Amino acid sequence: MTTLHRLPAGAWPDLPGQRVVFGADAPLRLDCGAELGSFPIAFQTYGTLNKERSNAILACHALTGDQFVTGPHPLTGRSGWWQSLVGPGLPIDTRRYFVIGINVLGGCMGTIGPREINPASGKPWGLDFPMITVADMVRAQALVLDYLGIEQLFCVTGGSMGGMQALQWAASYPARVFASVPIAASAKHSAQNIAFHEVGRQAIMADPEWCGGDYLAQGRNPSRGLSVARMAAHITYLSEAALHRKFGRTLQDRDRVTYGFDADFQVESYLRHQGSIFVDRFDANSYLYITRAMDYFDLVAEHGGVLANAFRDTPVRFCLVSFTSDWLFPTAESRAIVRALNAVAANVSFVEIPSDKGHDAFLLEEPEFFATLGGFLDGCAEHRGLAPLSEPA
């Protein structure tokens, strides 16, 4: 299996999907003030765009996701990140909807980011890459929609940072969004979440192989630091209950503890495995940039301290989803968004899904979650006048 870190920096491997260069004529102006000219965006589509171009769903990925929403990932061979939710007969039914996955700005799966080649130097951007924000990610996604000839998304959705994008889309381009489903998200990143991100960044930067961000040019890789960052983050994606249920204090392939620093406990072995497989598919500098974009996300501050101002007179139909055991993006964050939407009399529904699976629940098969999302989309499709499926699969 080809793994990403064996690819040379900036190379576009033989991946399915499309990679289109934007910004050659009109550079993309970023929130930080920098401009990007002639930059690639990689995306992948599933299903068929109807002739009215009215059935497109943008599935926005989270921190470490990419454009490969479903199906075997061409580099890792593992399932796409929303495999359980997107496909024929699933809540986001690809027989009815045209689903788009776009690798975010700053990512490492073909869209411009710190591992791509900086034309000014002929070397990977590294830390010379400009800082990007969630609003920048959404601006870039709008270019892809223009390219595809899609004036309005039927729906924009995603979990975690994907949910931030779903909110940002509704705030930035209300006329281009029929429905928005932010899942396990928040309108501003919390202090605790910034703190966890900072630990991950410090772990990466503490690795001497990071080389001040210049590791690709020097043929090195801060895989140990990135692995530690992933391990710390991975704990936050689960819940104490899920960890207890899955692992408890069960030992790993042994009858008793070894009185040493081997992975005596299954939970240790699991975490080490999560760290080690992550570094094969993800770029350390992308991890820095994308965590920072999440930290900076604050729709409240951007609207004068009043979140409702982001959605005044919005035509968008919203459905907010949270999970009871998600302590990274707890239900209170979704409730704050619902209150702001209610304050402007927006069309909003909200469901808190009972689950012990923590933040990761948005990636997993949770029947009530599936029923909520499927039902909301069905209702919106009817309002939007989308043709029903002619017959069940």
Next chain:
Amino acid sequence: MTTLHRLPAGAWPDLPGQRVVFGADAPLRLDCGAELGSFPIAFQTYGTLNKERSNAILACHALTGDQFVTGPHPLTGRSGWWQSLVGPGLPIDTRRYFVIGINVLGGCMGTIGPREINPASGKPWGLDFPMITVADMVRAQALVLDYLGIEQLFCVTGGSMGGMQALQWAASYPARVFASVPIAASAKHSAQNIAFHEVGRQAIMADPEWCGGDYLAQGRNPSRGLSVARMAAHITYLSEAALHRKFGRTLQDRDRVTYGFDADFQVESYLRHQGSIFVDRFDANSYLYITRAMDYFDLVAEHGGVLANAFRDTPVRFCLVSFTSDWLFPTAESRAIVRALNAVAANVSFVEIPSDKGHDAFLLEEPEFFATLGGFLDGCAEHRGLAPLSEPA
């Protein structure tokens, strides 16, 4: 200010308190099977032992604490870890009680641990140091009590790993404990807590300066890895509410974000500071050993899967304390202990203290916590026949 990492390995700096060599005649047999002969234990006392030797309180420290319970720490100059709780007129009143602080086995403040000299090699122990357990720590503390001529502790108490020791004391030496107050503790370390510890250990071991544990002999110091470990752990000691209240999204000495990786947010600056001051006072290998001892702690498994068996016919009076916002050692852990004690009709009281300060609340001034602990000790003192304070201070 002298800082610990500038001290040569194994040196006993000019610290107050005592450092006594034990095990010369009868080696201490550890749970792992190894034996320790001629090893130092460093301890500190506060107040006066009465002539009946019946007023001693052992204040057991947590992961990164030491024998300096109160007063300015002789190395760091900062307050002792239980400064708010131990002293004249405080809940653990040094006018009435004789308070003992003992640096745990595996520690780095004078008691034998991986930074001490291994007589077999003439070099610091490093990873040749045998693994220690909470039960081993308590065995070593019992030697100190023998040395001080104290047959029975009036009380053993502590928070977090200190609470584990308070439980272990009651289980191992019930006749030597009049009262036990385990605070913010558990009878077995949870999967989530093992996971966080493993992240910290991996951060240390990923630092090339760690040198396979041999850094002291090589004149190096894995301070970056240890700092990352401390930062990750520090988040778990607080609560989301406390982080929000203390920091929120407030920027650090700036009006707007810098679109870079500086510590834009106060919470980042605070965490970095916590990491950097920690490495000046703590040994990385000690961090590995002590976290492992906590991971191994499982009074349930050690008693045939039935915690109540640890306390059958116990004469000890127990008071369990937990804090509402402590997600590292949540109230459910204390309740499980209370249930086991109730099952053997032990004398037990239990209070869950409302606090938004997270796990660290056990170190802080929380009025209801203070009233609970002070009241429990007063009641026990009466039963034990300790003389009341003749007059208020």
